[in-house]
Amino acid sequence: MNKVERLLDAAGRTYAAEAGIKLKDTPSALYQLLVVSVLMSAPIQASIAAAAAKELIKAGMGTPRKMAEASWQDRVDALGRGHYVRYDESTATALGDGARLILDRYSGDLRKLRDQANGDQAKLRELLREVPRLGPVGVDIFCREAQQVWPGLRPYLDDKTLKGAEAAGLPKDTRKLAGLVREDDLARFAAALVRVGRDRKLAGQLG
Structure with a gap:
């Protein structure tokens, strides 16, 4: 894995x-x-x-x-x-x-x-x-998750997801980051990146 x-x-x-x-x-x-x-x-x-x-x-x-x-x-x-x-x-x-x-x-x-x-x-x-x-935070949440069913939004990887990518040691370039997962996993991936950006312990567990 x-x-x-x-x-x-x-x-x-x-x-x-x-x-x-x-x-x-x-x-x-x-x-x-x-x-x-x-x-x-x-x-x-x-x-x-x-x-x-x-x-x-x-x-x-x-x-x-x-x-x-x-x-x-x-x-x-x-x-x-x-x-x-x-x-x-x-x-x-x-x-x-x-x-x-x-x-x-x-x-x-x-x-x-x-x-x-x-x-x-x-x-x-x-x-x-x-x-x-x-507010802006809520709009980002809606768009990050709506991309699961609205392909036209993909990839929606906002500043919070890019911060999480940095914490996880992943590319901060939106296109490169999006290319790491299947399109239909982008909403889940964005949610995971937001969480890892807020949780140093989680980031450390990824290796």
């Missing part, structure tokens, strides 16, 4: 997978990834954000329409069950506003947002930033 294979084996779990989302190119799965990305835009542990997303989905708020129809208190309660407590009230508001925006502009289907960007990655990021509470 080479270094890249060890990295994928040890840390190649996407945030969507951590939140229990089976990512597909469908409106509901993409929206659920967006929710995870919004929650991770706050300065909070990724594991807590993933747990909170899982609670929201479990409570039936896995589509923009269901999120918009849920009461503010329902959202707060679900976030609380995921221990997303410091930002629960403002995030509950943002999730409701974001769901309504996606319904109004894209009929609840983020593939329409992608199509509106027309292959322009900067435009895609700009449109995503219009979602309430989705």
Whole structure:
């Protein structure tokens, strides 16, 4: 097993997978990834954000329409069950506003947002930033993971992934780095690189 294979084996779990989302190119799965990305835009542990997303989905708020129809208190309660407590009230508001925006502009289907960007990655990021509470960190998370089902985004390896590559002793050139894995493993690879960039112990274990 080479270094890249060890990295994928040890840390190649996407945030969507951590939140229990089976990512597909469908409106509901993409929206659920967006929710995870919004929650991770706050300065909070990724594991807590993933747990909170899982609670929201479990409570039936896995589509923009269901999120918009849920009461503010329902959202707060679900976030609380995921221990997303410091930002629960403002995030509950943002999730409701974001769901309504996606319904109004894209009929609840983020593939329409992608199509509106027309292959322009900067435009895609700009449109995503219009979602309430989705900051630059959250946009990068969404794009890193959406490349699993949106081939036009590949390779999406942002600064955090390149920092992880450096920590792991891998090339910092985006194209060379992307060439180390199959295209359909890029989302997992990006997630693993982000983790190794934050965990010196993990980087040391790769050899």
